[in-house]
Amino acid sequence: AAGVIQSPRHLIKEKRETATLKCYPIPRHDTVYWYQQGPGQDPQFLISFYEKMQSDKGSIPDRFSAQQFSDYHSELNMSSLELGDSALYFCASTPGRLSYEQYFGPGTRLTVT
Amino acid sequence: AQSVAQPEDQVNVAEGNPLTVKCTYSVSGNPYLFWYVQYPNRGLQFLLKYITGDNLVKGSYGFEAEFNKSQTSFHLKKPSALVSDSALYFCAVRDKNGYQLIWGAGTKLIIKP
Numbered sequence: 646a647a648g649v650i651q652s653p654r655h656l657i658k659e660k661r662e663t664a665t666l667k668c669y670p671i672p673r674h675d676t677v678y679w680y681q682q683g684p685g686q687d688p689q690f691l692i693s694f695y696e697k698m699q700s701d702k703g704s705i706p707d708r709f710s711a712q713q714f715s716d717y718h719s720e721l722n723m724s725s726l727e728l729g730d731s732a733l734y735f736c737a738s739t740p741g742r743l744s745y746e747q748y749f750g751p752g753t754r755l756t757v758t
Numbered sequence: 759a760q761s762v763a764q765p766e767d768q769v770n771v772a773e774g775n776p777l778t779v780k781c782t783y784s785v786s787g788n789p790y791l792f793w794y795v796q797y798p799n800r801g802l803q804f805l806l807k808y809i810t811g812d813n814l815v816k817g818s819y820g821f822e823a824e825f826n827k828s829q830t831s832f833h834l835k836k837p838s839a840l841v842s843d844s845a846l847y848f849c850a851v852r853d854k855n856g857y858q859l860i861w862g863a864g865t866k867l868i869i870k871p
Contacts, residue, residue, distance in 0.1 A: 649801075665839060678858055687861035688802070701858055724818040742857055745790060745809060745863060 647671055649738050649750035657756045658726050666721040666753045668739030675725045676700070677719040678737040678747060679711060688735060694719055726757045760785045762851050764862035771839045771869050779834040779865045781849030790852040791832040792859065793823055797845045805847075808832060817842070839869045 650669040658664050670677050676695045680688035681704075690703035694713035705711070706727075711718045717738075721732060733754050737747035767862045771777040784791055793805040804813045806817025808825045823834045834847060849862040 676857075682861075688859075690853075690858040690860075693858055699869050701853075703858060737802075739849055740859075741767040742811070746792060746804045747859060749794075749803065754799075 649736055651734075651736050651750035651753050653749065653753060655754050655756075657758065659758055660728060662726050662757075664723045664726060664755060666723070666734050666736075667708055668721070668736030668750060670717050670718045670719070670736075671740075671748055672705070672737035674740045674741050674748070676739045677717070677740075679705075679719070679721050680735040680737065682733040682735060682752075691721070697758055700742060708736070723755075728757050731755060731757045736752055738753055741744070750755075760851060760853060760860050762849050762860055764847075764849055764865045766865050767863075768866045768868065770824040771867070773841050773871050774838050775835050777834075777839045777843070777867065777869070779849075779867060781832045781834065781862055782830050783832060783849075783851050784830065785851055789832075791823075791825065792850045792852070793817065793821070793832075793834050793848060794848045795819075795843050796843045796848065796864075798816045802848065805834070809825050841869045841871055843867060 652667045660687040673683045678693040682688045691705040693701045697713045709723050733752045735752045737749045763782045791808040794802040808815050814826045846864050848864045850859040
């Protein structure tokens with residue numbers, strides 16, 4: 646079965662650079678969630694999209710922005726990167742906003758040096 | 759405020775013995791509860807959920823969880839542990855105001871041969 650795809654899997658950036666993370670949900674899933682997981686920490690919700698519109702916003706810094714495109718893939722844009730942004734970024738998708746379990750991608754490991 | 763607590767950072771169990779990973783929650787109204795497992799450098803995998811109905815929920819890989827409303831708990835259990843069960847386990851509750859997941863801190867499960 647198709648799963649959530651995230652690219653790139655690993656990314657190394659320097660401070661003050663920008664990064665773009667991509668998420669391709671499971672086919673026919675129209676809702677996407679972004680989470681950030683710091684080392685040894687639980688995932689923190691960043692932002693979500695339903696039918697290409699932002700649906701919920703969590704602890705996403707103002708330096709970050711995201712959007713969902715017509716094919717339902719989503720991109721997380723991160724600017725003015727800081728060392729503290731180093732983390733595992735997960736994307737999850739569901740077939741509709743009311744669906745219960747979220748299906749997670751493998752994550753993108755971002756390292757800021 | 760809604761929250762999830764996993765009181766144990768680590769649980770050690772001998773292979774073949776039963777295991778329990780504890781989770782308590784604090785939500786208003788009826789909770790939607792989940793367990794996910796995370797293997798090293800991998801994404802989060804859905805194990806099971808409680809939405810309504812039978813308090814004993816069966817999930818993937820032989821895991822089950824018991825919803826106890828009076829104790830506000832949702833402990834994860836397995837009758838006979840395998841070494842391959844060693845991983846990080848997260849309990850989560852769905853935010854009532856949105857649809858994102860609120861996570862516990864995670865419990866590292868170590869199964870020794």
